[in-house]
Amino acid sequence: MMTIKRLDLGDAGVLLAGARARAAEIGVPMCIAITDEGGNLVAFERMDGGKVTSITIAIDKSFTASGAKKATHEYGEVSQPGAPVYGIASAIGGRLMVVGGGLPVVVDGDVVGGIGVSSGTPAQDRDVAQAGIDAFLAAQA
């Protein structure tokens, strides 16, 4: 039998708030998704002006980061033509995201969930996702 650490809805709220604040700061309305360590959605919000296409993309970035225990931008690097994971982007019906903006949420070395952000550039998405994680880790301390 295993015991699993998993973020709860309160944690998801902290992640969302941290990401939302950063998105407001850089002036890019975002879609923000939080998944648990099983890849299942815990919370989502589309800020006013966030892109409709980014709803699924944010959820799938978070799904990928939490389920694969890997940042989506890392998949971006290893899935380039000629690289070892080339072609992975269309896996799982296209849910495996290799574009930056999905980050695993790690506590004491364990992945307890993920955050996925979409609507800006991949660099902006990743920045906003990281702000969510920073807020979460600060609240843990």
Add this chain to the structure above:
Amino acid sequence: MMTIKRLDLGDAGVLLAGARARAAEIGVPMCIAITDEGGNLVAFERMDGGKVTSITIAIDKSFTASGAKKATHEYGEVSQPGAPVYGIASAIGGRLMVVGGGLPVVVDGDVVGGIGVSSGTPAQDRDVAQAGIDAFLAAQA
């Protein structure tokens, strides 16, 4: 060109809070989804203990209620065997929900979005969705 009224993220927060409070009151952790009038997700939360299978069900109940401008339990009635809309439940890849718990959000006669709730019985889901709408309408007054 048309001009459309649509709920924003602030409105979605009021709907979520009203539904969440009622879910806590009846002691059933729920998945709660808010969509805009185009059926696109605006906000979602899975309360701690909410069912994993209810993630999609809550989202699709809200999609149905906002997109079809009709409560999902009304579809339940008219889609019984022998009734006029029998068989509609599997439409749109199964996204068309005929189980209670999805309600359109109506302002001045216009559907501006929807709320979908899942994890309890259909009666509980509908009760919790209605509590979200009651909170929203109270905030509008």
Add this chain to the structure above:
Amino acid sequence: MMTIKRLDLGDAGVLLAGARARAAEIGVPMCIAITDEGGNLVAFERMDGGKVTSITIAIDKSFTASGAKKATHEYGEVSQPGAPVYGIASAIGGRLMVVGGGLPVVVDGDVVGGIGVSSGTPAQDRDVAQAGIDAFLAAQA
């Protein structure tokens, strides 16, 4: 080798116009889809106020009617519990529609396409689809 009769875009326009006029007459804004005899979409329109959920439903009613050479309400009858085609409604990923509003377009005994209508009651949808076919047949005469 076979020679196939198939409605063209001009025919689709006649079907659309006939259906649209009837929808306006009964005051129900509809989604209207026209498919060819291969079940492939030729034309579609969502009247202002037509339901978002009805986009796919109208297309799939037309797909079913043209592809199966059968009105969707006929499937409704034979797919009731205990009837021979019970369970067919979820076939083809839910695309097989058994709710009224999809009609094959028949010329000289051959199915040359289909029309699918959605947003009203099944009786209204079927009435509007029939108006499209009536306009088409009148134009053929």
Add this chain to the structure above:
Amino acid sequence: MMTIKRLDLGDAGVLLAGARARAAEIGVPMCIAITDEGGNLVAFERMDGGKVTSITIAIDKSFTASGAKKATHEYGEVSQPGAPVYGIASAIGGRLMVVGGGLPVVVDGDVVGGIGVSSGTPAQDRDVAQAGIDAFLAAQA
């Protein structure tokens, strides 16, 4: 509550007519799709000889352009190997189109919908989509 501008079926007809005229001029029968600002289909037509595979492609180009508020050819540039959005093409079940031919429809700085064209080369598709937008903007003036 938000107030949104959205193209209506009359606007869609102007977009379709402009695109159809240009497609006829260059002698390439096209699939042409119009979506609203929420990415939902408003109108579609497949000109006689338009490709069956282009039905979904045209619809998805329009969905992408309206939902992401970005021309699909712009996604083509930033999703090349080594570029920031590499791998986005398979997102949303493959609906996120990075091939030219999808353009947002912009009025006073707001995206009110999209147009997607497919059956020719991407350059032809984009040219025909632009002709639709030119006709629409001329009618607005």
